[in-house]
């Protein structure tokens with residue numbers, strides 16, 4: 085059983101729905117239980133698209149390839165079903181929901197994750213929420229604010245991690261959670277993720293980031309480079325350090341090989 | 350007596366209170382509207398001569414006025430009116446205590462959740478069944494304070510001078526075709542008087558429903574809030590589904606005297622075949638404060654524009670409204686504020702939701718008369734469209750005769766966005782639940798002003814309406 089990867093992506097091709105615009109062009113990726121992977125890549129290489137395709141965004145259409153999550157076909161599930169199955173996406177651009185409080189939103193989401201017929205105990209929920217907010221250095225009054233309405237960039241990102249902490253996914257995809265955070269906020273967010281990892285060592289994480297900076301705080305086991313909708317290189321943490329030093333320019337002229345990975349010059 | 354009922358299975362587009370309770374009306378006038386019917390109503394109510402004259406004059410005005418050519422589609426209405434009973438009375442007696450209310454009628458209220466949800470909280474309950482008050486009680490201390498909370502019929506009988514002084518003064522018979530019709534055949538409604546300086550903490554609530562096929566309901570309410578007094582009146586109503594068209598046309602007159610404060614809250618959830626044409630207006634004296642909180646759900650067509658006439662210096666008027674239009678429904682609603690005196694202020698906040706082939710129209714008037722210097726008014730109307738087939742229009746009329754006035758108007762139209770839905774569903778929330786959540790968030794600024802039980806009820810209705818809205 086332990087050999088079955090949490091996530092296995094093979095030859096994934098996806099385009100913008102109702103358009104011919106292909107974004108993912110034969111992507112392969114495998115993530116094992118408890119592993120932390122990082123994907124780095126230039127702007128526009130398709131990182132967010134990959135994240136959204138994994139979470140089931142209806143605006144993209146998978147045209148080829150397979151995605152298996154804990155042994156099951158992920159692509160046949162709706163977005164809400166994927167969440168219930170244990171996939172979580174921390175959004176690069178969290179969405180504003182006017183008039184809906186964070187507490188109400190989270191209560192509904194946590195309730196949805198309970199087995200059929202089980203009622204969320206409101207006091208338990210409230211205790212857990214308070215504790216999780218403290219962990220992320222958030223004021224309790226935050227729970228009464230409307231979801232992402234007038235939030236600063238940092239507040240939005242912290243709110244994403246709060247949701248993750250409440251829903252306890254098997255696979256957390258974090259799309260540029262570090263961008264827009266100052267160093268203090270970055271540490272708080274990274275601390276939060278590390279605590280969740282300590283609580284559940286089986287949780288797998290896919291970090292999408294631009295910068296090495298985040299990887300100083302959340303240490304990846306594997307680093308992948310994505311260009312033009314494919315993984316063009318995979319390796320250990322050293323890949324990120326090389327990128328930091330040399331930038332992505334090296335990859336731009338390289339035609340990737342058929343298996344999706346290319347040698348580094 | 351046997352009780353026949355068909356309880357709807359609370360599904361999408363099924364009407365929530367889709368049940369019918371049989372009851373034998375004691376008296377029912379013939380179908381359609383005629384002088385004879387008007388005379389019968391008046392005689393049956395044992396009214397003074399002046400009221401019969403008032404009704405008969407109103408009938409003439411009604412007959413002389415053409416159907417309005419603006420607003421919603423009234424083409425099918427004439428035929429409907431020929432088939433309506435303009436007066437039905439379920440009981441001969443007014444009930445004083447809950448125990449005396451016949452079981453069958455209690456049954457109807459039970460299904461509306463009145464006994465549990467309302468009775469204990471209610472200080473005075475005026476529950477209108479068919480055309481008349483059935484159950485009516487007033488908390489003792491209010492009686493001691495001189496507060497009157499009666500059926501409109503009792504108001505006329507027991508307080509003839511106060512009644513006659515104010516009745517028909519705020520909305521003249523000839524105001525519009527339907528106010529004229531109501532003036533001719535009115536039956537049922539509330540009469541409220543709150544004396545000078547008396548402040549009521551608990552809202553006065555009236556519950557009524559239409560429960561007779563092809564029966565029009567012509568409720569008439571007159572409320573007088575004397576100087577420096579404060580009160581809140583709440584009215585919620587629901588109607589069962591029938592196959593034929595139905596009709597409701599109310600007239601609500603409110604007088605808020607100097608430095609008094611009053612809020613009138615209505616949540617109306619009519620069945621899908623109802624024409625709902627209501628005229629409601631308040632005049633506000635110096636330093637007075639009037640709020641309309643108006644929720645319109647259901648009906649085939651609703652035309653309703655609560656208005657505030659700000660007559661005294663510093664008077665304030667506020668209109669908060671929520672309209673929900675489902676498939677085939679049209680909510681033509683909004684508000685009117687008329688600034689007559691200096692330093693008067695007003696605000697209109699209107700939120701509409703249209704689903705399926707539903708249509709919402711905002712129609713508003715802000716008028717500042719010459720001499721109403723330093724008047725300020727702000728209008729905000731937001732429309733939310735659920736489907737591509739849903740429709741919304743905005744008609745804000747602004748007439749300003751005073752250079753020293755400030756009037757603002759903002760309007761927005763939004764569609765439930767794919768990104769919002771994805772965000773919520775990616776947290777495990779079902780798509781229809783996510784829709785309902787977005788809609789509830791949209792009306793939250795108004796819903797939070799409602800008493801808790803009404804807010805809960807409104808949320809439930811919206812949830813039900815959103816079922817099956819995705820796909």
Ligand SMILES: Nc1ncnc2c1ncn2[C@@H]1O[C@H](COP(=O)(O)OP(=O)(O)O)[C@@H](O)[C@H]1O
Nearest residue numbers: 100105107126127128129130131132133134143
């Ligand atoms: N819904 C969409 N419609 C049109 N173009 C899109 C859409 N989504 C993504 N793209 C395009 O696809 C490319 C990859 O976008 P994205 O996945 O956001 O990249 P990254 O996250 O790596 O910066 C970009 O050129 C972007 O403009």
Ligand SMILES: [Mg+2]
Nearest residue numbers: 131132176260
């Ligand atoms: Mg991105």
